[in-house]
Structures are given as C-alpha cells and as structure tokens.
Amino acid sequence: MRYIFKFPDIGEGLEEGKIIEWYVEKGQSIASGDPLVKMETDKVVTDIPSPKGGIIAQRFGVPGETVKVGSALVEIDIEGLEGVQAQEQAKTEPAKATETQVEEKGFGVVGTIEVAGDGSYLPAGTEGLVQRDTLSEKSRKVLATPVARAMARELGLDINLIAGSGPAGRVTTKDVEKHRHHPMPAKSEQNLVQMAENEIVPISQIRKTIAKNMLRSKHNAAHMSVMDEVEVSRLVEFRKAINDNPEGIKLSYLPFIIKAVAIALKSHPVMNAELDLDNERIIYKKAINIGLAMDTEDGLVVPVIRNADQKSLSQLAREISNLAEKARERKLNLSDLKDGTFSITSYGSIGGYFAVPVINYPQSAILGIGRIADKPVIKDNAVVPGKVMPISMSVDHRIVDGGEVARFLNEVLSMLKEPLLIWAKEGGEA
C-alpha cells in the first residue's frame, strides 16, 4: 500500500523547512529509520528518517525548495502487507488508487505559502494509515466492531456507508440497526456522489499562494480603478524604427511602458510606496522594482525587474525575455519574485481591452495594459485612423488619492503618446 510521509513539525511550532539534500531516489528500497532527506529549519539542520520501510514511490520537492510542515515529502510503497490485511486492502482500495494522487509540482514559489497541514502526527496502526493517507474517499476503510461488520454483511448493507458513533467513528451494531431503519447517508457517501460527477484535484502550492495573495489584497487594500485610452501611433512608429534598424534590437511595447512608469514613479513616490497601517507610517521605496504579471501553465507569477529606472530599453527587453523563459521552465527563484514595488500586467497580449487589475499587495498600485486597437481618432478636427492603447489602473485608495492617480497617469500617457519625452525625462527629475 502507499503511505505518504509528510514533513513533520520537528521543532515545537515550526512552519516550514528547506530541503538541503535528498538521500533517497525514486525506486530505492529503504528501512524504517533510514535517513530520507536533510532539512534546514528555523531551529536545526537535521536528517529526517523514514517512519516506514518500503520502496520510495515518489519524492516531493527539490533541494533549495521550502516545504511547509504537513506537506508531502515522500510516498512510500509499504511492503509486508499480506494475508487477511492484504485481502482487506484489496477489497476496499480501488485498483487505481494512485490515480487520485496528484503530484504537487516543484516550483519556485511566490512569497510564503500556507498549507493546511492536517497534523504532523503519524498514526502507528494500519487502521489509522488507511484513514489518513489515502486521498480517495472511496478507499476509506470504515472502522467497525467485528459484530457490526458481520451484522451488516448479513443484512446486505455496505458498512462503509454507515455513519459510526463509536470511539473514533467506529460503526457499532447500534449504528447498523439505526441505518437499517433510517438510512442516513454517511459523510463518505455524500462525497461518493460528488466524486462520480466531478473531478476533484488537490490544488498546487502555487495556486494556494495565488489564492492567498489575491484574497489578502482584496481584503486589505481599498481598490480604486481608473481607465483611459492613449493614442500611440508615434510609439508604434518609433518601435518599428528601432526594430527595423540593422542593430538587431527587438523590442515589444513593454520596455517602453516600464520606462515611462519608472520615470513617472520618481515624481509620484506614493505610487511606489507601501502603507504600514500597523505602525502608522508609509514606507516610500527607494528602489523602483517593477513586477511583471506573467501567465504560465501553473498559474500567475509576478517576477520582478530590479532598478528598472536605471536600465535601457534593450536591457529591459533582455530581462523580460529572461524572466519569461524562467517562468515557462519553472526556474524562477525567490529572488526573482521578491521586493517588487509596483506591478504591470499586460493582459492585452492575450486579449481584453479594459480590466480591473488586483493590486499586488502591499504595493500601492498596478498598471494594466490592454490590446492596442485600430480606432478612429480625431486629429486637427478630422477623423483619422489611430492606434489606441487602453490603460486600466488600480490603486490602494487608502494612500493614493484620485488626483494623484490622474496626475501619474497623465505623465505616463504623455510619454507613451510621445516617446521622445522618455529621453527628455530620463535620468533626472521630470
């Protein structure tokens, strides 16, 4: 049978640990007490021994990765179940039990993750094991007194569907009797019904992080959004001229946007700040580190370009593609993801005109860029074809006032409308 060993709290109140080194490989045979992995925690660096003997079916996590207490470390194929025990297992466990065990992908994670560990306390008996460690509800073997089991068999009832009232939920003869007269679905039966219709998949660590961060932002920041459009024909030409130049520089619009934002942030420091309400203060960030929201197969990640104000357009372009590749290959590490002071989401690269972006809390603002559209614009009292870029911006209204957003946006948009202004303003106060 499969046994999942979760990272235990080995230090009286630990939350997480870092994997230093694995001592076992997938497929390796181990004895109980053998060291599995070396972990670094707040308190100690120590080897974690295996509580069970068997064969390593799966390892979770790579060296350098932080593992929450209660998260799976290894899955062990436990040997030595035979005779009656094995038959019981065969009866109660679906043949493809492992299918329901979805592997958590190793991933460089955004910030801290909270995993609801369901206790690091491991059961010693096989009964407890079956109950705790098989993810599929279907395979749960109900605890019952032998008499109750026999009674249910005689009556042709499935004992697994009877709610137990005895110690640790054991099904007693009384429960069988009761169920016979008033069949009440046990909890596991309700789940079974659901299981038949829906696919139930445990969520990944990255999804947990996203969910937590989004909620945190929506709970804590007073979101306020502003939308605007800017005519960017000059920028389109400008970019084309650079990209067509034999120099070989290839730019998307993003470096221009980052540049414009970085310049404007200098004259609007509150947009590059954080409200620390607990200590009744505002923290103005010295560095301008721009987070870029990126869509990956696993979910949203926001890697950061550090000191964006000090970088050239081509430098920014290189860093963007660098981070995008790392994100695709799941190679982002914590240093790529932390210390952002302002975020940009260019959702338009996939689709969408206006949006209401969620602030990357505790930052105070996020700029959203929609898809550039060919639209009629009025120039010198005439309707002419134009290139229109939609802009959506959300700020934390607790510290950023409406007037300040408008002034900030005006400055950014003026640079996007006339990219020469970027050069005019770069490197100094506007």
Place this chain on the structure above:
Amino acid sequence: MFNQDSLDKHRALDNRMFQLLSEDGKPLEKGWKPSLSNEEIVQAYKDLLFERTADLMAVSYQRQGRMFTYPPNLGQEAIHIATGMVIKEEDWLVPAFRELGAWLAKGVSLREIFLYFKGNEEGSHFTQANRMLPVSVPIASQLVHAAGLGYAMNYNSEKAAVFAFVGDGGTSEGDFHEALNFAAVWNVPVIFVVQNNQFAISVPMSMQTKSVNIAVKGLAYNVPSVLVDGNDLFAMHEVLSFARAQAMEGKGPFLIEARTFRMGAHTTSDDPTRYRTREEEEHWAAKDPLKRLKSFIEANNLFDLSQEDELVAEYKKQIDSSFEAAEQHPEYKLDDVFAYMYSDMPDELKRQKNIYENYLNQSGGAK
C-alpha cells in the same frame, strides 16, 4: 573505594576531579581494581548500551514526527547507569529530564517515557517505579521538592536517600541555593547530582558562573561536595555509593558535580553547531563513557564484544515495540485536561474548556 580520605584529597576548591579510568579505559592508578564484580561491570555496559540505543532511536522517532520533543542523553549515560546501580527501591529518584538510564533502573518503562514525550500526561504515571517524582521541566524546582522529601524521611525515621538531579544551568537558579541551604540546615539525606554538561542550552559555563567549579557552591552551604568525572562509570559508582553510605549514617546531604558533555542537542529543537565548536565536540568524543567502558571490558576480556551487534538488534526490536505500544495508547480525554484541580470547576476554567471544545468541533476533531 572512595572514602573520607579521597574526599579530603579531592578538594573542590583546588578544582581536583575524582577519576579512576583514563580516556582509553586504563586505570590511572597502578594496581587499581574495580569494586564491582565482572558480572556487574558487564551488566552496566549492557545497560549503558541499551540507554544509548533507546536514546538515539528516540531522536529518530522525533525526527519522524512521531514524538513532539525529546532531550537527548548521548554522552551522559555513565552518570545514569551508576545511579541506577546505587539507588535502592526505598530511595527517591527526583529527576530533571535527562537521566534516562536512571529512570529505567528505577523501573520506569520505555513505553511510559515515550508516551510522556509524545505529550500524554499519563506518561508521568510510572506504574512500576517506586518512589520517583515526575519529569521536571522547570529548571531546579525539583531540588526543593527533593529537600522536602529528605525532611519527610527524617521525620518518619526512614533509612533511605533521595537522589536529586539538576544540570549546570540549574545551579544559577534560586531554587538550587534554597534547596542546598535547607538540606544542610536540616541535615537531610539528599544526594544532589549536578550533571555539568558544559552548556545551559547554549550558555557555556564561562558565562554561567565565576566559580572555579560547581562543587564549591555546595561548600558554601557546608554540604560535602566533590567534582567527579561523569564519563567514568567506576568513579561515579564509587562516589555515589559513598554519598549514600554517608546519608545512611545520618551525615546529611552531599553534592556531586558530574563533569560530562552533552554530545547531542539540548532538545530536538536545538542546534548545538550554533554555539560550540567541532574541536570541542571532538575533544569530548574522546571521553565518551561508552567507549571508555568498552575499552576496559576489552582489555580485561570480560565480555565477548562480538555479540554486541546482535545485542543492539535485540534492543532495537524491544525499543520499537515499546514505542509502538506508546503509539497505540488511547488519546487522553478532553475532560482530563480540565478536571481534577477543583472539585467544582470555576467559571473561567469552564469558559476555557468551552472554547477548546468549540475549536475541536470546528477543526473536525483534529488536534
């Protein structure tokens, strides 16, 4: 045999340590013969080996997440085994928390010890150990109880002794001084054993006291005190035997500073590499009490050491089954946490119980 003369010669103020065997297990004095029989020596070795095996496995269980916390005994076992050999059924054992071998000798089962460190209060109920107080986590508070036990013995005219343990850190607590003073003034039969393992968690001796050693602190209260090599089983056995004999003669308390080294961590939540050097660890590894006794046994051909692997394998099985028995022990009832202190539960306690019950219900009964 250690006697009054030896005590006079090993003056604590001169910082002279009583020791019989060298690090490599050779008698320091030519012609010295142990006062223990060969059988007793071999049994002591086996007991020490058992304590060490159980101790290492306990750390492993904790690392597997099967036990909450544990204070390792590694390196200090000779003190415990020697105490186990000297202490009598009618004597009291007053533990701190790092005397595994002495507890076992007193009749505590490994199952109970594991249960205790798994967080179950029932683990403090030593069903087979006569006259032993529960493990004392607050530092040095147990010494006052020990002095009180000694006073009760005198009052009842009992002919027995109290063996009370404390660590070097505990000697900086007021309770240590109160207990010593009380014990001396009332002339109670209490043997204070200070396991000086050099560190009070991370605080080294040099930051703990300006005294030349801990034994001199006993002298201040006019308690006969001696510094002993705690990694030397024979030395410990002789001094403990002498101290008990003194107590039986009505000569009152005695203090032994057992100089040793904790080769493991303070508890499983501690990382000693942060406050001590590898050199220091290696220096003390050479003084390992198990190694020293083994060398003596080997040199004198007392026991076929080729049996050792088999012995350890047998111990491991036994320890494993004790641990599994502890794991199978039913969980304590919620009521047990709140009941017993008062005949009628006060409102505040009722409120706390209610909060806890709600918490358990909300979290689906998970603890």
